[in-house]
Amino acid sequence: MTLTLDTVERAPGGATAPARRRRGRWNAQAVVITTVLWLYAAVCVLPLLTMILNSFRTHLQIATDPWPIPTDPTLENYVSAWADASFSRYALNSILITVSSVAISTAVSLPAAYALARWRFRGRDALEGLFMSGLLIPFMLAILPMFYLMDWLRLIDSPLSLILIYSANGIPFSVFVLVSFFRQLPGELEEAAFLDGGNHFTVFLRVMVPLVRPAVATVVVFRFVPIWNDFLMPLVMLRSRDNYTLGVGLTTFFGEYQNDWASLFAGLVITTLPLLVLFILATRQIIQGLTAGIGK
Amino acid sequence: MAQTTKNASSVQRAPAIVVALFILPAFALFAAVLLYPMASALGYSLFEWRGGTNLVRFNWFDNFVVLFTEHPFVEQMPRAFLHNIAIFAGTLVLQNSAGLFLAVQLHRLGPVRRLFQVLYTTPYLVSPLVVGYLWTLLLSPTFGPVNAALDALGLDSLAVSWLGEPATALPVLILVSVWQWIGFPVLLYGAALGAIPPELNDAASVDGAGGWRRFRHVTLPLLTPVIGTVSILTFIGAMEMFTLPYAFGGATGSPAGATDVLSVLFFRVSFQSGASNALGVSSALATLLFLFILGGALLGRRVIRAQEEKLS
């Protein structure tokens, strides 16, 4: 607190006159900033738009002119994507695998991050470093030993292998992000909760976790997306087509010499839409978390 | 050690059994399914292999010696390394300036910010399999709309062969990567901004502090931990980047190695290389990368800790 007051200089002689001038400049500035925000938003939706537009066009049209309005739109691509790649079946698998993996990794990471952030104990720094090291290894390198491990567990061709891998793989990232948020919280809250008769578990669950809800939502989104889109691990661990995920479904449009871009774009729209919905829901969660949060 | 007086020590400590209960589930899963395979993968670098998975013998550090003494590793490894560093520097600056700028502006907007947050994160939602391809389409000097638009605006001189020139390929790679990931810092900074008690800013306003000054002296210090988190994750992401450079430059970092990075080099020397000892040499490369990132990340964490201590 004191830091803030010390470093901010007091404006001498009343704040009204400079404030008005500042407000006038602020309006022009606001227009510029709003323009920038919208322009950048346009740059961001460009790929989504390209994807959607191209999903209604033929391969040749895409190749010769990648970004126009479809002249004679076709639904052919969606038909073939849905049929060739059995997307309905894959979607169910993707939901099962992604939801359970994210749920597990978040559920175990929250208490661990809390303990690492708020409590002092021997070996804490080393443990935190160990968790962090999990972020550092190129995933491609670990494919072979992971395959051996899952083979030893007799989980090849089982969705459980993917759930285990993704949950474990999510822990370093989740812990890393959540620790920094738990650490940021003021200590008075815990103290008050303890005085009200709480114990470590109730304080954690009832007081601290709700406070980091925006961070949890962020972690969930940023873990959900790569798992949803992953194609390599399912290809390594799964054998039967019935167990494939949407990410793998997309790879069926990649050929040796030629990719079926038209169907691929349709497949992409199908796989990306659920993510968009999830994300819109999650940002609401983030906002709610913020308003319900520290504002006491 | 600057023990803050506000935090009662009873809150800072918990019985060992409670600590274990909190940490063990995560640690057990992490250790068994991630740490153990990764440790063995690093161990692979100390062996000679035949045909991918056939262990021949323990050969100490021979695989590392190859990387440091044999052509083309002696040229390609430093080159790839410098590209990774350039990518890190570029993304770090852009994510922490543009990302922070966007987050702060959105924070002022009120509920509309949700729309922008969604829009800014859409690039992240698209499968990385095709993000690179989409930009190759958009930036193509022959068919792409970007150069067509520049031509139409009379800016022909700017309509260059973005991914065909060594001078522009790496900057484009950095920009697209930032574009793809910026939703993460925007959201994370947004969440952190929301966690700053409004009284702090109010107090500063009452004292007449202007926008920039308030930001510099009130907001920024409180964001330090999150900025640190984003920076370290940026570092790791930049050092391990694979999908995007591979989509742009293929296995050789086209054009003429300008987009070659360590993970692409790893890909080149691993299983598809046709080399019998591919596993040994590629693991040695990955181990070096790991050690470097570990050093960098630990250093980064130390810096952030120092900043945090200064603040409390």
Place this chain on the structure above:
Amino acid sequence: MFMGACGGGSGASANEVRLTVWTWSNEAMNAFKKAGIIDAFEKTHPGIAVEVVAQLDKNYETLLTTGLAGSGSPDIVALRSYGVLSSFADSGNIVPLDDVVKDWSGFSKPALAGAKGKANGKFYAVPQGIQTAQVYYNKKIFADLGLAVPASWDELIAAAQKIKDSGVAPIVIPGSVAAQISLAAEILGNARRGAGDFEQAFIAGRKNLTDPDNVAAVGLLEQIQPYLVDNVTSVTLDEAVTLFATGRAAMFPSGAWQVTTFANLGAEVDYGTFDVPVNAEWPSKAVTVSYADGGWALAKRSAHPTEAAVLLNWLAGAEFANLYANAMGTIPARDGVTLKNPQLAEMYQRYQSTPSTYLGAAYLRYGSPSGTDLLGEQVQKIWLGETTPARAAQSVQTGVNAWFRPADFQHE
């Protein structure tokens, strides 16, 4: 028992054996399924069902490394010829086929060369097919300008100049993809380098890539630079195909697979093909550049090795070769095949009379760095003005010196 076969696997009986075949090629999987190849096998082999699975091309070797190393192993896997195949042979996860497959006599020598393990010279795969590489040209553009198929390299350059003057890009090369550049370089330069004579000298250790003839061959890439499409180092394979198929580029040095690609793209381009013509003073006559394009290997951990052997023998026969080569649009690896597509038939004919090995594919992909990757990068540097043909050739040689030993290839 005859009726059960119609279901194509859906009516699997209790004692039916199901074989899994992996390939990196979606095109191959589709050929198996849609061109009736699986049906043809299952009809004559009751009790064995076949499932062909295409894995992602880019990560195929990684997926094979794990796939062959543990449980749930596929029974038969497609492997890229030469280095990759040889490396998997070293792993012991695929087995030698010398005694498994009864009859090898139908296969051509170049096809078999790509199916050998380098360590012991045994066959580890049933050859799948051959790729020939040649120059595609747009017949309409040539006719409009009164150009005939060039009879010498100088004529080719003259034709290119005329095409350029007319406002069309004379030559397109997928200049952003190292492997494609290397292939194009081979199409243009194989004869200039000395074709088969150079190959013999090269694996005998008498000549290497710094030989003046090879430098001159690499120099052809520099010579054609004025006639390449704009911004060639940014051109992807897709773009190259589109440029040629839509008549925006007149010549395209590439592999036989493009016949199918052009057809799939749906652009109606009237094209022909030729082998690069030679000048009188060159060390070789015109040749058809070719390389072995994969083969079928038997997984050590196959749960049904007996049935897999039955399938492999069928894959080695003329019935399959006919079905596969025509469905895939590839040059057959064995005799007894009639190609229905006239373009491919023409390539096949030229290949039978004047084949010459793609040096980079056949010898320079057994280690890291791969010679073809290095060459692709060096040629880009030539085009970007960063190096000369002599330095480029030297650089590739220095790179492959890390692992290339001519003696490894002498157990014929």
